[in-house]
Amino acid sequence: MAPDEPIRVIIRLTADREHIEDAARLLDSIVEPSRANPDCLEFRVFRDAGDPAVFTLYEHWTSFAANRVHAGMDYMAEFVATSDEIFTSEATFVHEINAIA
Template sequence: MTEQLTVVAHLRALDGQIEETKAFLSGLIEPTRAEPGCIEYWLHQDDEDPAEFTFYENWTSRAEWDKHMEMPHLQAFADVKDKVFELQKLRLMSMISDAVSTR
C-alpha cells in the first residue's frame, strides 16, 4: 500500500453558470499541476449534463493534498463556491494497488 491519495470531486454549475464554472475550474489546472505533491489533476465535464463537472486527482500523500487546500488558488475556490457552482460530493480514497502504470 502506498501513501498516495486519490480525490474525486463532483461539482454542479448553478443555473446559467456553466461557462463561468468551466472557466474558473479550468483556471485551477495549471497552478495545481505545478504543486510538488500533484501526480494527476484532471477536469471532466459530463457529456449528457454539461452543468456537471468532476475532478479526478492523485496526490503523493494526504499531507500534500492538505497543503494544496491552503494554496491561494484554492482559497479563490472557496470564494466562488456557492456563487457560481456547488460542491456536490468530495471523496478521499487511499490507493491500495500498486501505483505503477503498466502502460
C-alpha cells in the first residue's frame, strides 16, 4: 500500500457492562470532529445487534498519513484518556483494507 492511497480501517471496542451508554456517548463525541476533518471520507460507529456492549468503527481516510494525523488530534487524546475507564480492553484493530474494484 502506498502511503498516499485511501485507507479504510475497522476497529472493534467492547464496553464494560456497567458503562455501555457511557461508551456510546464517548464514541458519539468523536464522530463530529472526525467527520469535520477534510481527510475523513467516512466515519461511522455501529453497535453490535447481538451484544450492545460491542461497538465497531468504520473509518475511511484519504491516506494512512491522514489516519495517523487523526489519531494524534486533541479529541482523540481525550477519547483515549477516558476510554480506559469505559472499555474492557484496548481497541481491536480488525482490518486495514483498500478497495481493489
